[in-house]
Amino acid sequence: MNPAPLQLHRGKSGPGRLDPATIVEPTPERMAPVRETALPTTAAHPPLFAVLGAHGGAGASTLARWWAPAADTGLAWPGSPRTTQRVIVAARLCMPGLTAAAERLREWHAGYAPDGVTVIGLALTAARPGSVPAMVRRFRSVVAELVEQVYDIGWHDELVCLDLADLAQYSPFAPAPQRRRKSRLTETVPLDVYRAGADIISRIAASHPAAQKDSEDQS
Template sequence: MRETPLPTTGAHAPLFAVLGAHGGAGASTLARWWAPAADTGLAWPASPRTTQRVIVAARLCMPGLTAAADRLREWHAGLAPDGVQVIGLVLTAARPGQVPMVVRRYRSVVAQLVEHVYQIAWHDELLSCELTDLAQYVPFGPQPPRRSRLTEAVPADVHHAGTQIITHLAATRSGAATQPDSERTP
């Protein structure tokens, strides 16, 4: 568990945290790409002073999916800190090319543990980029150009997933705002 508040690295406090289900899940890269996110590493965000909305990140491979399933089951069992709300799972390609059938099958099993699943493709250019040099997705920003360097614009799949996450967060907030206090879930 991460007891300290998540860092504010941009103009605003983070809207959600990216939790790595395992080492190498891509949480730092995703949190850098999505401006409204914070990297919580491998630890659940336990501080109520910053967001406790979490996107679990994992590689799209059997070890990654197993780790993601374990983290999601922890949350379902009430073993995550009070206030943590898992809002999705992001699966990043473990390599270029087609995903093996056994991995695709297990992905569908793990996907049942969470409401939203986002896919991020393999991006070769990441192998030669520093995190601090990556472009960032800003909510409601324009679609990225088709072919641009990762230092100039986020990839289309990262932009699409970021837009979906922000849209789901907005819908959740507006739905909570219209419910009477007695019906709201913490």
């Protein structure tokens, strides 16, 4: 497998963005579609961010269920400004998954995602139990240069026996799962999912104009 070259010089084209002139964008037939309709509101409040699957089977629906403040945007960029356009790209931690993730990230950096879209992280879900092959780890380190934050989600056997609606959910005010207690996924989210959700919410809160002003006032 020969992934497209990644040119990684930081520019000033927006939060977390690389200089589009340094990016080799995917070919048109490899670009993601755009969702023109607003994201669904399935909880008490509109979603704070969207989970975009870089490929089929990326785990986007599971992650969007686990993170209560999220919405599943499938394989499409969220193009409607009526709901959030903050995006977590989801992919499997394998060579095809990483290649697809790199395409979505390069597409965004090159300016081909809809106006208003901001990629705030990459969630990589284990493709199998056990260790990650060295070749995959090396390619992961390359793809990680295309995004501000990478969230690693492990393999959870119980998922194969549960429907999405059965899964517990992370919310910003939920207590962290206990380290030493093995809970069912119907009772609480895994610790790696909790930590990723908490970090995402923290980053979103820190990017709010009021939080940025408070930080400037204190500096």
